[in-house]
Amino acid sequence: MKWITNIFILILIYLICSARSCNEDGNMKELNEEKLLSASKDSIKKVFEVDSPTDQLLVAYEATAKQKLTDFADYLKITSDSSMDIRFRQQAVEMAVNLFVSREIDTRNWSKAYPEPNLYNLEQLLERSLSQGMSCWFKPLQINVKAPLTLENDSTFTGALSFCQQCLPFDKPNLPGSISSMLVIDIYALKKVKSFGKEHLRIWEVYLGDIYWSGSSYSHI
Amino acid sequence: MSDKEGGVILRTDQSKIKIVVRAPYYLADTVIRILKKFNRTEQIRLNVDGYALMIHYFSQTDVKTWQRRREQLDKMLNDGAMIYQVPDQKEGTGMEIYNKWEFIDKLTMSASSLRQIEILDSRYDHDEIAILRFKIKMNKE
Numbered sequence: 001m002k003w004i005t006n007i008f009i010l011i012l013i014y015l016i017c018s019a020r021s022c023n024e025d026g027n028m029k030e031l032n033e034e035k036l037l038s039a040s041k042d043s044i045k046k047v048f049e050v051d052s053p054t055d056q057l058l059v060a061y062e063a064t065a066k067q068k069l070t071d072f073a074d075y076l077k078i079t080s081d082s083s084m085d086i087r088f089r090q091q092a093v094e095m096a097v098n099l100f101v102s103r104e105i106d107t108r109n110w111s112k113a114y115p116e117p118n119l120y121n122l123e124q125l126l127e128r129s130l131s132q133g134m135s136c137w138f139k140p141l142q143i144n145v146k147a148p149l150t151l152e153n154d155s156t157f158t159g160a161l162s163f164c165q166q167c168l169p170f171d172k173p174n175l176p177g178s179i180s181s182m183l184v185i186d187i188y189a190l191k192k193v194k195s196f197g198k199e200h201l202r203i204w205e206v207y208l209g210d211i212y213w214s215g216s217s218y219s220h221i
Numbered sequence: 222m223s224d225k226e227g228g229v230i231l232r233t234d235q236s237k238i239k240i241v242v243r244a245p246y247y248l249a250d251t252v253i254r255i256l257k258k259f260n261r262t263e264q265i266r267l268n269v270d271g272y273a274l275m276i277h278y279f280s281q282t283d284v285k286t287w288q289r290r291r292e293q294l295d296k297m298l299n300d301g302a303m304i305y306q307v308p309d310q311k312e313g314t315g316m317e318i319y320n321k322w323e324f325i326d327k328l329t330m331s332a333s334s335l336r337q338i339e340i341l342d343s344r345y346d347h348d349e350i351a352i353l354r355f356k357i358k359m360n361k362e
Contacts, residue, residue, distance in 0.1 A: 033344075033345070036344065037344050037345075037346055037351055037352065040344050040352050041303060041351075041352065044303050044305055044318065044352070048318050057316075059310070060308035060310075060315050060316040061315060061316070062315070063308060063313055063314055063315035063316075064308075064315025064316060064317050065315070066313070066315070067314065067315050067317075067357075070332075071332045074330075074332045075330065075332065078330070085287075087287075087288075088287060088330075091326065091330060092330060094326075095326055095327070095330055194318070194320060195320060196301045196302065196303050196320045196321075197299070197300040197301025197302075197320075197321070198300075198301060199301055203318060206315070206317070
């Protein structure tokens, strides 16, 4: 009988010693989370740091460019709206600039319907919009890919979008605005270094470029 | 994979299954079940991803509380956060990766492209969002 008790005690000791503590479980969970996080980061890097983007990826970047054109119109609307807080409008200026390859890009054709002359480039357009506001804003419509993104060199793809603008006055937002003839905007996918905290990735990013006029006059709808 | 009510029918000849459940605005969970012949339906409870819901809310609100929203987002997001927009060919939306402040700027600026944001999943690093995957639902105008 005594040896049965001994065996039972031994089994009990084994079970107690081999059981995992709550703390151990917590550590395991944390370690697992860290592994999953690092794996997720690696898979993101793989997608964005790719050397030569696939056709599918380039189509996605063209869609990004369309989105950025709409964003530009939204930011310019905020910048031009003098009823809004100035800090908010300044932030919109900064964000509009970041959408383009350079501050000097030609925006004459975007600005043609404004009564103000001499708005030759993005910098002048934003400066004027911020300091004095504008009477209307332009909403891009019918945005389509005119020239798909094609390889220029190992860190640059170029293409173009076509669109037209609708002029919407701030004081009469419900008035159907005039629609411009077709415009064209250059688009770029550039490989650039971007920082994520302490980490720096070399990834493809989409930017907007010069805006061309391919029509002649404004028509009312 | 699920129907409108969140139901999933799983056919298998295995006695033990392991599934990963993911849903917008809920934390992903791995569920292991030993299947029983007579108990064929089961409800799985997921934990709400509060931050993801909050981000969705921020993208919908106006500009009045702008500065406060930026500070709240600053606390929610890890400094090294990678925020990834998933492309959707059907919706015609693109792909983009944002760092922390780019995303805060974009989310707190009233751009139409981020008004219909849907958080797909997120990963945390010490209670801060380190990875966020989202897509944009376009407004058909």
